[in-house]
Amino acid sequence: NAGVTQTPKFRILKIGQSMTLQCTQDMNHNYMYWYRQDPGMGLKLIYYSVGAGITDKGEVPNGYNVSRSTTEDFPLRLELAAPSQTSVYFCASSYQGTNYNEQFFGPGTRLTVL
Amino acid sequence: TQLLEQSPQFLSIQEGENLTVYCNSSSVFSSLQWYRQEPGEGPVLLVTVVTGGEVKKLKRLTFQFGDARKDSSLHITAAQPGDTGLYLCAGWWRSGAGSYQLTFGKGTKLSVIP
Numbered sequence: 001n002a003g004v005t006q007t008p009k010f011r012i013l014k015i016g017q018s019m020t021l022q023c024t025q026d027m028n029h030n031y032m033y034w035y036r037q038d039p040g041m042g043l044k045l046i047y048y049s050v051g052a053g054i055t056d057k058g059e060v061p062n063g064y065n066v067s068r069s070t071t072e073d074f075p076l077r078l079e080l081a082a083p084s085q086t087s088v089y090f091c092a093s094s095y096q097g098t099n100y101n102e103q104f105f106g107p108g109t110r111l112t113v114l
Numbered sequence: 115t116q117l118l119e120q121s122p123q124f125l126s127i128q129e130g131e132n133l134t135v136y137c138n139s140s141s142v143f144s145s146l147q148w149y150r151q152e153p154g155e156g157p158v159l160l161v162t163v164v165t166g167g168e169v170k171k172l173k174r175l176t177f178q179f180g181d182a183r184k185d186s187s188l189h190i191t192a193a194q195p196g197d198t199g200l201y202l203c204a205g206w207w208r209s210g211a212g213s214y215q216l217t218f219g220k221g222t223k224l225s226v227i228p
Contacts, residue, residue, distance in 0.1 A: 040221075043157070045216070048213075058215070090156050098214060102147075103159070105158070107156055108154070
């Protein structure tokens with residue numbers, strides 16, 4: 001199993017451009033999450049999904065959109081890139097949304113907006 | 115949103131020394147997890163503690179959950195260079211919508227010098 005895969009690994013955007021960060025998991029997990037990690041700031045939840053067709057906002061959703069059409073895929077869309085969105089983005093998945101489940105993380109996408 | 119404070123933020127020690135990392139909050143969490151993150155990779159789960167006062171051992175690593183479920187500690191005995199990495203504590207809590215969410219601390223960057 002590949003686990004959680006993310007593409008691209010690196011990307012540089014100009015202000016105002018748009019892009020989609022791809023995330024796929026092959027563990028048949030119901031729950032999927034998008035986090036951003038800024039230097040010295042830990043991980044902050046952007047959006048999450050409890051199953052295909054169901055998404056909800058996390059702590060920092062502004063400037064982002066998500067969709068979940070299949071169990072496997074959970075893309076994150078940036079419509080109008082801003083320098084404040086420069087960060088490392090991690091996708092994660094878990095089998096359930098209980099208070100003890102392990103979240104499995106992808107390798108991350110490092111995004112720079114200039 | 116629940117907050118988790120980790121200390122220290124940075125720790126540089128000699129091989130063979132012992133160390134403790136702390137994770138504190140004014141909020142009660144359903145459970146606490148510790149993740150370890152290597153450069154360029156996503157976090158990987160080390161342990162989950164669920165019951166107040168719970169202690170778990172993983173080889174040279176000892177994890178403790180506070181009696182009131184507001185704090186946790188990670189103690190490493192006889193640190194080795196392979197322990198180098200970013201250690202993140204994360205707490206599960208129930209949102210107003212009824213779903214569980216995970217809040218991360220800012221992390222402790224550990225360097226073990228041979």
